[in-house]
Amino acid sequence: KAGVTQTPRYLIKTRGQQVTLSCSPISGHRSVSWYQQTPGQGLQFLFEYFSETQRNKGNFPGRFSGRQFSNSRSEMNVSTLELGDSALYLCASNELSSYNEQFFGPGTRLTVL
Amino acid sequence: DQQVKQNSPSLSVQEGRISILNCDYTNSMFDYFLWYKKYPAEGPTFLISISSIKDKNEDGRFTVFLNKSAKHLSLHIVPSQPGDSAVYFCAARTEYGNKLVFGAGTILRVKS
Numbered sequence: 001k002a003g004v005t006q007t008p009r010y011l012i013k014t015r016g017q018q019v020t021l022s023c024s025p026i027s028g029h030r031s032v033s034w035y036q037q038t039p040g041q042g043l044q045f046l047f048e049y050f051s052e053t054q055r056n057k058g059n060f061p062g063r064f065s066g067r068q069f070s071n072s073r074s075e076m077n078v079s080t081l082e083l084g085d086s087a088l089y090l091c092a093s094n095e096l097s098s099y100n101e102q103f104f105g106p107g108t109r110l111t112v113l
Numbered sequence: 114d115q116q117v118k119q120n121s122p123s124l125s126v127q128e129g130r131i132s133i134l135n136c137d138y139t140n141s142m143f144d145y146f147l148w149y150k151k152y153p154a155e156g157p158t159f160l161i162s163i164s165s166i167k168d169k170n171e172d173g174r175f176t177v178f179l180n181k182s183a184k185h186l187s188l189h190i191v192p193s194q195p196g197d198s199a200v201y202f203c204a205a206r207t208e209y210g211n212k213l214v215f216g217a218g219t220i221l222r223v224k225s
């Protein structure tokens with residue numbers, strides 16, 4: 001099976017712009033979670049989608065949003081970008097029967113100038 | 114509020130010796146703990162996990178120990194190999210949903 005794919009891999013934006021990141025889960029995986037990784041902070045949970053519904057949300061401002069499509073692909077959007085949004089954004093997918101092991105994609109490196 | 118803490122930012126070990134990575138947590142509702150390994154430019158890769166009802170889980174060279182009373186877990190790698198050099202993240206999960214709470218990570222360097 002192909003792994004989790006994320007596009008684009010790298011992105012440079014300026015403050016105030018908005019950005020959309022895409023994630024395709026492993027075939028058959030219906031749950032998709034998003035994480036933000038910044039130096040020294042580890043991975044911070046953004047949100048989780050299952051069957052096109054947001055099931056869980058982390059402590060991020062409303063500028064961070066997401067959605068999931070019927071084919072389980074997911075997008076996350078960040079509006080009004082700030083310098084502090086520069087990070088690696090990781091997507092993870094897993095099957096219903098295995099909540100514990102999440103499979104991660106390579107991430108999208110976002111730089112905000 | 115850091116519920117999962119990895120207090121050692123880095124660890125350096127000689128090839129063939131044991132690597133011990135530590136993790137502390139504060140939330141007693143965590144029921145499952147995982148270790149992930151991450152190489153540069155790649156996403157984290159699942160390594161090993163342990164349920165809160167157990168105190169040890171072993172998989173080849175990797176063993177995870179859980180001390181619930183101390184809210185502490187550790188990952189032992191024996192013997193350490195240069196290919197083990199990576200960032201190791203400890204993560205914990207509560208009963209509900211897929212939200213994983215991660216520590217800040219420990220950089221492991223295995224010297225040959």
